[in-house]
Amino acid sequence: MSNLALSVNNLSFRYPGQAKDCVHDLSFEIFVGERFGLFGPNGAGKTTLMSLMVGLQKVKQGHIQVLDKDIRKDSAAIKHFIGYVPQDFAFYPELSPVENLDFFGAWSGLNKRTVKDRTTYLLEVLGLSDVAHKPVKQFSGGMKRRVNLAIGVIHEPQILFLDEPTVGVDVQTRHAIIDYLKVLNAQGTTLVYTSHHLKEAEDLCERIALIDRGEMVAYDYLNQLLERHGSKDGLEELFLKLTGSAYRD
Template identity: 50%
Template sequence: MQPIIQISNLSKKYKDAEMYSLNDFTLSINEGEIFGLLGPNGAGKTTLISMLCGLIKPTSGSFTIANLTYAKNANEIKKIIGVVPQEYALYPTLTARENLMYFGSMYSLKGDILKDKVIESLDFLGLLKFADKRIETFSGGMKRRVNLIAGILHNPKVLFLDEPTVGVDVQSKNAILDYLKELNHNGTTIIYTSHHLSEAEDFCTDIAIIDRGEIYAEGTPMSLITATANAKNLEDVFIALTGNELRDDI
């Protein structure tokens, strides 16, 4: 497999901060992977994702996405990535269909192609019968599913997911993960962050555990478990590497 994301010596220090949020960070993510970025609060996950999405600039270092850089190819990168934030990025007074038609048009989708994509996605995630109901009437799990669809209507080559199943029921979680696996099977590389370590263990093909802006370990879930003394699962690995210290973050 070929790397689709190449990160080289990437660092970020915010103004007036005493420490770097990301420190000399180097990582390759191969095309077709479901790659988990796992770490405690304040580990640097959000900073890294924000830089990869072009929201903030690095202090030093560089990265490419599909051999493109934001300095030279910002518009091209924006067309091939999808972003699904943890917070709902939806208009509550619009219906699910209206939200998705709007977000699809922002990706330059239109006409029957967009309409069919919206219907297909809503149907796959069990929401078609609610297509013309306002988002403000939806449960958390339903909103989470619509939020996901909004980020993938344009069939991105790379999809960034921040806690895609947080706060949802088991049925919604399973529907979301099945949909993501189907996307990945069809060629989308997924970058995933979550605090649900058992979910990550089953879902991810490869994982990097990061803390204090650095990579502590990288590999398949099973290789990380095998390499850690007395570890029975990914949570054991996580605690062994990052410790039991509380990570309250303001």
């Protein structure tokens, strides 16, 4: 077994009815235990790429391998190893965090005992124990984000895909989430992460891929990229240098 968590080769994808590829001829690799950042302006194709990597969209051109398994052939097996925290909330607002985790834990393939233990642990770590039995619809945006994250990690995935996990939350929640992600990574979970908070990304990611209009613009270790492009002010300066400052949506 290689040390690759994920490898993407010559991946292209076009939505039905569209004239251009949304993702065009992308190739990159993510190593096991890595904190990998995927960045780009709005409409760059980040969410589509994420959907392809987690199996929400079918790969028609190119290849994706997750832990040495082809996503087209072994998607059922791959589902056991990956976790996904989508940008939009994806849970049942009428249910409490405990009830949501109970259901999603079962669907993740865990047994009842494990679900119970993991639920207690996650609610504690993410500061949701006091509201464990309240309907999520009554929660603030930050609390909902934490529930969204807890569901994505309940089965302790080997690779965790996070699509803007801190969007719309206050500084405290953002820090709590990032700190928890670092803990997860320290325990061996590979993180694949997208965000518009570039300062936060600088703090979290070791390697990054910058994509624009579906194509790879830059892909390397963050410090090497900054050095190569002379971006002393960090990722934001590099981002603007490589993608321009024109509106994208």
